[in-house]
Amino acid sequence: MRWRRFPHPETKPRGPQTWPVFLPFAGCPHRCVFCGQDRQTGQGVRPLEQMHAALQRDLEQEEQRRPRRSLELALFGGTFTALPAPWPERFLELAARHRATGLIRRVRCSTRPDTVAPDRLAALRDMGLDVVELGIQSFNDQALLASGRGYTAAQALQGCRNVREAGLDLGVQLMPGLPGDLPGIFQNDVEQTVRLAPQGVRLYPCVVIDKTPLAQTWQKGGYRPWSLTRTRQELALALGALFRACIPILRVGLHPEPALLDALLDGPWHPALGQMVRSLALFDHVRTMALPLGDGPKLLRYPQRFSGEIMGHRAELRRCWQRAGVTLRSWRGRDFIVFHP
Incomplete structure (x- = not known):
């Protein structure tokens, strides 16, 4: 009997629990054609003074928790990075006070790739910024122009280099299915992202x-958004490439905020999109790992904790495994094992 043993292909992000703070539209030079941050986050636009005060209050309350989180x-x-002065400094100063107590271990921000000048990044790094996520959306000039992003693919690449050269961790956010999309653009974006080797990637399919x-x-x-079927297939290919490059996937799809669901007109949104995509990517990975064993029926022993991912949303992959001639058996081990009788 021939067999292959291998771990789950996904590299999980490491680090403390994330405390997200949303600053909708703050610092943005203009509004991109797809952008509805207030609906996407469930947070309305407020003065920075109010948002800073609310964060200060919340962190002080968190300091009183026992046991306290990091x-x-x-x-x-x-x-x-484009917030009006002195707001970036004020938010980082607040974080630094709570870093001194051990509550805050890292600070992350999201920004545009055309607002990360080297001297600006160096100053923010010295004040305690650790990670910069760039809303790249695409490395394709046509898609960027049609989406009203206001920068070029060359500027997007330079922004990534600036983050790295400043000694900061890099995160990349991509948005497949943008206006101006053509077949192959998104997979080229993924290939470019893999070459950059960021510390994390978020994938947000474009919705209306x-x-x-x-x-x-x-x-x-x-404009015609991607279908859910195409989105699943394209994102599964993307996850496969990120798996092979050992790049953590931080998020797939938009969070199901009630305000977003009320305002959603069209596009490939689904509450289980992340599971759907990960399941399909895992299915493809297992089939690839089984290829050297030759043709014919096979048995897959998979870790019990991955049962939902193996079967897919509402067991939608059950027939796919059957058509592939793979019999499934869960076990309590850590790895996947494919057997060929």
Whole structure:
């Protein structure tokens, strides 16, 4: 009997629990055609003074918890490096006070790749910034132009280099299915991301949100989002590439905020998209690992804790395994084992 043993292919992110703080539209030079941050996050636009005060209050309350957690403060939703002075400094000073007590271990922000000048990054790093996630969306000039991003693919690449050269960890956010999309653009974006080797990737398929410029284009028939089927297939290929490169996947799809669901007009959103995509990517990985064993029926022993991922959302992959001639058996071990009688 021939057999192969291998671990789950996904590299899990390491670090403390994330404490997300959303700053919708704060610091953004303009509004991109697809953007509905207030609906995506469930957080309305508020003055920075109010958001800073709320964070200060929440962190002080967290200091009183016993046992107390260790956290990564994540400042999302706006363009952090372009916030008006002195707000980046004030948020980082607040984080530094709680880093001194051990509550905060790392600080992360999201921003645009055209707002990360080397001297600016160096100053923020010295104040305690650890990770910069760049909302790249695409490395394709056509998609960037059609989406109103306001920068080029060359600027996106330079932004990534600037983050690395500043000694900061790099995160990359991609948005497949943008206006201006053509077959192959997203997979090229994934290949470019793999070459950059970031410390984490988020994948947010483009959807149509009410009261955005993209919604107006969609209503006139000028934009057609990806189908859920195509999204699953494209993202599964992307996850396979990220698995092989040992790059952690931080998020797949938008969070199911009630405000988002109320405003969603069209596009490949599903509450179980992450599970669907991971299941399909794992299915492809297992089949690839089994190829050297030759043709014919096989037995897969998989760790019990991955039962949901193996079977897929609502057991949708059961027939796929049957058609592939693979019999499934769970076990309490850590690895996957494929047997060929």
